[in-house]
Amino acid sequence: MPNFGILKTINLRTQWEHEDKDFTPWLSENLTLLNKVLNMNLEYDDDHVKVGRYECDLLCRDRDDDSYVVIENQLAEFDHDHLGKALVYTAGLNAHTVIWIAEHFTNEHRKTINWLNENTHDRLQFFGVQLEVVQVENSPHAPKFNIIVTPNNWIRPFIISTDYWRDFAHYLEQQGSPLKVLRWQSDSDYLGFYLGYGDNNGQHPEYWISAGKNKGFIAANFCINQQNLPNIKQWFANNTQDIDRKFDAEFGEEPERPQKNHYVEVGVARRAYTEAERNSEFEWFRERLEKLERLFKQGGEINFLSDENL
Numbered sequence: 001m002p003n004f005g006i007l008k009t010i011n012l013r014t015q016w017e018h019e020d021k022d023f024t025p026w027l028s029e030n031l032t033l034l035n036k037v038l039n040m041n042l043e044y045d046d047d048h049v050k051v052g053r054y055e056c057d058l059l060c061r062d063r064d065d066d067s068y069v070v071i072e073n074q075l076a077e078f079d080h081d082h083l084g085k086a087l088v089y090t091a092g093l094n095a096h097t098v099i100w101i102a103e104h105f106t107n108e109h110r111k112t113i114n115w116l117n118e119n120t121h122d123r124l125q126f127f128g129v130q131l132e133v134v135q136v137e138n139s140p141h142a143p144k145f146n147i148i149v150t151p152n153n154w155i156r157p158f159i160i161s162t163d164y165w166r167d168f169a170h171y172l173e174q175q176g177s178p179l180k181v182l183r184w185q186s187d188s189d190y191l192g193f194y195l196g197y198g199d200n201n202g203q204h205p206e207y208w209i210s211a212g213k214n215k216g217f218i219a220a221n222f223c224i225n226q227q228n229l230p231n232i233k234q235w236f237a238n239n240t241q242d243i244d245r246k247f248d249a250e251f252g253e254e255p256e257r258p259q260k261n262h263y264v265e266v267g268v269a270r271r272a273y274t275e276a277e278r279n280s281e282f283e284w285f286r287e288r289l290e291k292l293e294r295l296f297k298q299g300g301e302i303n304f305l306s307d308e309n310l
Contacts (some may be wrong), residue, residue, distance in 0.1 A: 005136040005137040005139070006136065006137065007134055007135070007136050008134065008135055008136075009132055009133070009134055010133040010134065010135055010141055011133075012075045012103055012131065012132075012133060013075060014133075015133050015141060015143075016075060019057070019073050019074065019075050020048065020057070023073055023075060024047055024048070024057050024058055024073055025047070027058060027071070027073065027101075028044045028047055028058060029044075030143075031043065031044060031060065033143060033145060034099070034129070034145055037129070037145045037146075037147060038099075038127065038129075038147070040062060040064070040069075041062060041063040041064045042060040042061070042062060042063070042069055043060060043061050043063055044058075044060060045059045045060050045061050045068070046059045047059065049089075049093065051088055051089050051092035051093060052088065052092065054085050054088055054089070056070055056072075056089040056093065057071060057072055057073045058070075058071040058073065059071075059089075059093060059095075062096070062097060064214065065096075067095070067096035067097065068093050068094060068095040068096065068097075069095060069096070069097040069098075069099060070086060070089045070090055070093060070095040070097070070098045070099070071098075071099045071101065072085065072086040072089070072098065072099070072100050072101070073101050073102075074100070074101065074102040074103065075103060075131075076102065076103055076104075082100065082102075083100075083109070083112065086098050086100060090124070096123050096124060096125065097124075097125050097126075097127070098124075098125075098126045098127070099127045099129055100113070100126075100127065100128050100129065101129045101130075101131050101145075102128070102129075102130065102131065103130065103131060103132075104130065105128050105130060105148050105149070109128070110128060110148060110149050113126050113127075113128045113149040114149060117149075117150075117151045117152050118152060122217075122269065122270045122271045123217075123256065123269060125151035126149070126151060127147070127149060127150055127151070128147075128148040128149035129145050129146065129147055129148060130145070130146040130147075130148050131143065131144075131145060131146075132144040132145075132146065151271070152271055164213070165184065165192065165193050165211075167278075167282075168211070168282050168285065169181050169193070171279075171282045171286070172286060175286060177286055177290060178290070178293070179195045179196060179209070179286075179289055179290060179293065180195065180196070181193055181194070181195060182194040182195065182196065182197075182208060192210055192211050192212035192213065192214075193210075193211060194208040194209070194210055195208065195209045195210070195211060195289055195293075196208050196209035196289075196293055196297070197209075197293075197297060206224070206225050207222070207223060207224045207225065207296075208222075208223050209221070209222055209223070209289050209292050209293055209296075210222075210223050210265070210267075211285050211289060213272060217269050217270065217271060217272060218269065218270060218271075218272050218273075218281060218284065218285065219256070219267055219268070219269035220267050220268055220269075220285060220288040220289045220292060221256075221265040221266065221267030221292070222265065222266055222267055222292045222295070222296050223265040224265070236266065243255060243266065246295060247266075247268075247295075250291050250294075250295055251268055251288070251291065253268060255267060255268065256268060256269050267288075267292065268288055270284070
């Protein structure tokens with residue numbers, strides 16, 4: 001017969017006496033534990049960041065899209081004071097993600113976070129994460145993060161299979177779309193494929209249109225490889241207003257500009273649909289990817305990029 005030990009919960013204050021002096025420094029050095037639970041790619045940016053007369057506990061960057069992530073810590077029950085401050089930090093620091101870490105969440109607080117996910121901009125996402133410290137018999141203490149609340153339709157990246165993209169490619173064929181799949185990409189952080197043009201003799205494309213689905217969001221982007229066009233990032237910065245006007249005319253919204261290591265991208269994004277609404281999601285992709293191709297490609301050449309300084 002198996003011989004099991006007894007799991008017990010340890011008081012958080014015995015491990016970290018103070019939130020600001022003890023827990024925040026520990027978390028900043030152990031973000032891999034939180035990344036594993038949320039399947040995110042957070043890296044430390046700063047702590048105790050001044051926002052008006054308040055201080056943000058921990059500011060991180062999501063390396064997947066270079067956006068800011070606010071982390072609000074509580075070694076106690078989640079409360080409205082921290083909720084209000086976290087919203088101030090989000091606005092003041094232009095963060096896309098808020099992660100509340102607390103010992104306990106009441107039903108009312110869960111409903112509040114769910115309401116924020118349902119009624120704010122699609123690019124904002126709010127998480128509620130419970131913190132525990134556990135021990136089996138006389139074993140070392142172990143921190144444990146439990147996801148309590150997630151954004152609408154938030155999913156872990158590895159749940160999306162390549163069958164999804166094959167189905168989408170088949171859908172494009174059925175719809176008579178001019179888009180042509182160039183190359184698949186599938187790894188632990190991202191699932192998607194390239195569409196369009198600029199194949200560069202089978203190597204990594206110089207420029208392309210990309211469809212992606214990750215962590216509950218879908219995105220259609222136009223991408224340019226900075227290795228081939230080293231001045232492209234500055235060109236986009238110099239032409240921001242022109243690009244914004246064109247996106248407003250074509251999409252009725254401002255473009256998203258997540259920055260990657262080796263390429264620049266500009267596009268549109270929204271929260272993912274439910275599995276039952278897959279056809280609606282495919283239609284969203286098709287419409288926007290075809291618009292991106294029309295917007296950036298004319299006569300077989302990439303549009304906008306005639307600037308002699310490139």
